Amino acid sequence: MAWMIIRVRGTIHSRSDISATLDHLHLTRANHATIVPERNDYKGMLSSVQGYVTWGEAEPETVTALLKSRGETLEGEPPAAELTREVLEKGLARAGGIRPLFRLHPPTGGWRSTKKPYSLGGSLGYRGRAINDLAKKML
16 A cells, blocks of 8 residues: 655744655645655654644545646656556655656645644644545645
């Protein structure tokens, strides 16, 4: 499986290691999303930037919708739809010729709170399969 990560906040007044980690995840601006494989090195990255992003398990239908509406190849063209399985296994950065991020709209209805974790009624941190509903709101 793979994790979908969506950046919620900007990096104004943040530490340099947090900015560097967000750059390694290819999340350069708020409302950008990426897909990474579920590995321990990414889990460590997510724990260090949990105050700036939200993440959860991506479903194949959501990844297909994201690729179809917001995906781009390195040349700026829409990617082939059959890449969904490869993206879920390897993540966007290693999938063949696809830009490693999706530029999304802010969610319909807005963010709940950009300072609280998801478990306390906010928008930050781990949200499990609910990330798919959020991604659909941002298309």
